[in-house]
Amino acid sequence: xxxxxxxxxxxxxxxxxxxxxxLTLALTPEQISQRYNISFAEIADxxxxxCFAAVCFAGTDLYFExxxxxxxxxxxxxxxxxxxxxxxxxxxxAYQLFMSEFKPLAKEVxxxxxxx
Numbered sequence: 001x002x003x004x005x006x007x008x009x010x011x012x013x014x015x016x017x018x019x020x021x022x023l024t025l026a027l028t029p030e031q032i033s034q035r036y037n038i039s040f041a042e043i044a045d046x047x048x049x050x051c052f053a054a055v056c057f058a059g060t061d062l063y064f065e066x067x068x069x070x071x072x073x074x075x076x077x078x079x080x081x082x083x084x085x086x087x088x089x090x091x092x093x094a095y096q097l098f099m100s101e102f103k104p105l106a107k108e109v110x111x112x113x114x115x116x
Contacts, residue, residue, distance in 0.1 A: 018089040
């Protein structure tokens with residue numbers, strides 16, 4: 001996986017960029033942290049999010065949010081793409097970038113957006 005930087009919840013939310021729900025992984029934040037060296041933060045003031053992490057790969061303008069919360073089943077993590085232009089986000093390209101960088105196992109992908 002190429003180098004990435006992490007962005008905190010408030011900073012990414014403040015940018016107001018287009019957002020697209022891509023997929024759900026059958027991985028916990030702990031498993032993702034161990035595998036990819038990504039740090040999750042607990043979010044207390046957002047009703048739908050418990051744990052959150054966001055990464056941006058060098059050379060791209062896309063961010064990938066990884067989060068758990070009340071809308072997600074126990075033991076799973078949602079993945080959303082954030083970025084693109086002010087008008088749109090290419091979900092298919094974002095999905096391909098996510099899959100090529102993270103390389104989750106097929107059995108770890110429990111849901112994929114119809115937009116893909």
